Amino acid sequence: MTTARQLSAPVPPGGMIGILGGGQLGRMLALAAARLGLKAHIFSDVAEAPAFQVSDRHTVAAYDDRAALIDFAAHCDAITYEFENVPARTAAVLAGLKPTYPGARALAVAQDRLEEKTFLKSLGLGTAPFAAVSSVEEARAAFAALGSGPAVLKTRRLGYDGKGQAKVTSANDAAQAFEHFHGAASILESFVDFAFEASVIGARGIAGDFAAYDPPENQHEHHILKRSIVPGKLTGAEGDEAKAIARKVTEALGYVGVIGVELFVTAAGGLLVNEYAPRVHNSGHWTLDACAVSQFEQHIRCVAGWPLGDTARHSDAVMENILGEEAAGWQKLSASGGALHLYGKADIRPGRKMGHITFLSPRPRPR
Ligand SMILES: Nc1ncnc2c1ncn2[C@@H]1O[C@H](COP(=O)(O)OP(=O)(O)O)[C@@H](O)[C@H]1O
Ligand SMILES: [Mg+2]
Known part of the structure; x- marks a missing residue:
């Protein structure tokens, strides 16, 4: 096995960030890179992926197409991904060519629910x-x-x-x-008889520095995230505990990048960890509008070896996913006063994540 390459210096403005996956997360990562003067090269196995519309370059090829991966890496200064099921071999090929974050272990553990729960338990964290x-x-x-x-x-x-x-x-x-x-x-x-679900979006930089956003309460409908609310029902102490959990997980993994940790909050007020996503997370989309530095920019900062940005929240926020046919109501949504984000997907399919809208109310509660 070849050793994973590491960044020796930050990727400067004008540099190219490679992103595996061209869905809405890749799209929002590419937009965040652009804000920092960085370019994005998307690699997707889907023609006409939403992220292509906002990126500098793209490649359409299978994730096991070695020649295409080598050519992709040659154009990039650092590489990341927007989905956790990147094949291990794909990640290994890329990591041997260019700094690729988060690393192989974070990916492997997240891809196997048994390994993941065993790992979380080994850290002394509560799970079902x-x-x-x-x-x-x-x-x-x-x-x-x-x-x-x-x-x-x-x-x-x-x-x-x-x-x-x-x-x-x-x-x-x-x-x-x-x-x-x-x-x-x-x-x-x-089966956990939870009071509600929550998550925490954390970030660990290349130097081992850590930051987390205020943990939202999450509401699911038909097993799909419908709504994230900040501040939600978590107490201040639960919020702090959630951030500490994300920190522990990222430190144990030697993690670089943004992580989404999904939690169950029990009636007794305990936090159980359900799973983590080694990537930006749907329950962190509100950070685009309620924070100076969003989870997407934060992730790009990590992958490019830049310092972490400020995670402070300047507003309260409710983020709602726009799923399937709801996207047909875009005109009404556009006049609703919310911050509207549409993902540029041509086909509406039931349950498909077409966009999201975030409603801000001016003042965060005192911390
Ligand atoms: N052990 C459990 N007890 C109660 N509800 C669960 C449990 N596991 C999953 N769920 C519900 O199903 C949703 C999806 O499960 P999850 O493990 O997060 O898988 P994924 O998000 O990968 O589909 C959770 O957000 C939660 O609402
Ligand atoms: Mg989940």
Whole structure:
């Protein structure tokens, strides 16, 4: 295995940031790079990806197209990605050619729910009780081991927006769900009767410095994030604890970049970590309008070896995703007084993230 390259000096204005993935996150990263005078080169396996519209260069190729990856890296000063399922080999090829952040371990752990939960637990962080499932017998045994309350079976790899998940209420259910997933290696987790969901967007710079945004409360509909509210229902102490969790996770991973850590807040006020995303996160979109430096710029700063920017929030914010057909109402939304962001996606599909809108109210609550 070749060693991962590291930045020896900040990428100066005019430099090129490579971004794997051309969806809305890549698009907003490219726009943030542009604000700093940096250029973006998007690599996507989708023709006409939304990020192409706002970037300096793009490549359309498969993520395992070695020649295309080498050519891409040759144009870039530093590389990052907008999605966590970047194939490990792709990340390894790129990391051997140009500084690529976040690093391989952060990616590998996030790609496997069992490794991820085991890692979080090893840091002493609270998670839902969980057990590995790789056979029908294990599915039954895991259900019993978790105490026979409701549970969620999740495939270890490649799930998103609730895909690859099934709620189960008996050992038989668990066995059936496992078969329904065609025997894919899975994890069974106790169902958490949370009071609400939250997240924390943290950032760790190349020098090991850390900053986090105020943690939002998140509301999901049909397993897709619908709304992030800052400040939400978290107490000041819970907010501080959430930031400390993000710091611990990033330090343990030797992380460089922005991370999104998803949390459950229990009725008793405890924080359980659900998962982390080694990238910018949907629940941090409000930072574009409520902070001097958004999560997107923060991530670009990290990847380019620049100092971290200010995460302070100058307003209260409610961010709502614009999903599927809701995008047809763009005229009304554009007159609503919110900060409207549309992602340049031509086709409306049910549940597709078409844009978001952030409503600001002038004054943050005292901290
Ligand atoms: N153990 C659990 N208990 C209760 N709800 C859960 C649990 N795991 C997931 N969920 C719900 O499903 C949503 C999606 O699950 P998550 O693990 O974040 O997967 P992904 O976001 O990758 O689809 C969570 O935000 C939460 O609303
Ligand atoms: Mg999630």
